Amino acid sequence: MARKLSLDGGPSVAEEILTGAARLFYDRGYDATSIRDLAETIGISSSTLYHHYTNKQEILRAVLHRFMVNFNAAIIPVLRDPTLSATKRVREATRLHLEITDERRPELLRFTQFRNVLDEAQLRPLIQLQWDYHDAVKSVIKEGRDTGEFTVDDVDLATMAILDMLNGVRSWFSHSGALSMNDVVQRYVTMIDKLLS
């Protein structure tokens, strides 16, 4: 059984562990989730789990890392697309940022909360991924200012303000509310257009 999993389903078991862990950390909290809970929920043995990840901290790191890598891979190419105007790149990135953070909400564990849980070596690549995204947003705002599409006094602060606006949505948006995510996207695109105009 262990052999079968590692030969046929190796990578997908590792992925399943991350998805299951994100869900449990999100629902119950990181501290309240044990490796045993996690193995039971996924339907594998603790030893299969330890075959993939050495400890809970490493699972947390991998959940955050996978999310950030996927997030950046989806959005940074759009932010750098030379065939689109800066305005269009910001609009498209706004849509992707809101949609991805909504769809993958359980994986989006509050990073700031885990600064104490993860060690320096585990944090460094995660912080770098955050900076890569931040820098891509900043570059497109700067470019839009250079082309005259945007008139921002301070590119750094406009970047922070927009990222805080976008990151805030997941803390209050609910699919049971009056607005769809698509409504929110359209209204945020308009507000960000105005903020940068």
Next chain:
Amino acid sequence: MARKLSLDGGPSVAEEILTGAARLFYDRGYDATSIRDLAETIGISSSTLYHHYTNKQEILRAVLHRFMVNFNAAIIPVLRDPTLSATKRVREATRLHLEITDERRPELLRFTQFRNVLDEAQLRPLIQLQWDYHDAVKSVIKEGRDTGEFTVDDVDLATMAILDMLNGVRSWFSHSGALSMNDVVQRYVTMIDKLLS
């Protein structure tokens, strides 16, 4: 000694406990701070501390409550000031929001983190205070739309976007950076003017 404290210094000891607790919770984390640590840091006995607050959870509730009451008392009258235009009220509230959250940063414990620590009866008044502030911001945006000062499609989303922008600042602003808090205030006032325009 206990008598002296409760007669001459009663209210101020209670206040000192909250300020000391906020500092320790902020620096070490809520879980890592014991009642004993707290009493030692303030320089009182644990029994004096228990005379004022029944437990750590109650101290946390009181820290959050005091902050929110003071915050609302400083800003809501400005948001409702009938002698000022909606534009001026939003500008002044932006300044106050950023300055108060900066000056009293240790007390501004991440409320969302404590939803599990506090019970329903403790949370309800805190959530109400948050809504009071939210509603005052929303009302002034609505009023500005009615007078034609603002052109917002969606008053609710503009409210959330602005609050998320303002609340985000404390997570990245540093007094050792290139900008003063006053610089940040001026730039946020401009961005919010544009977002609402």
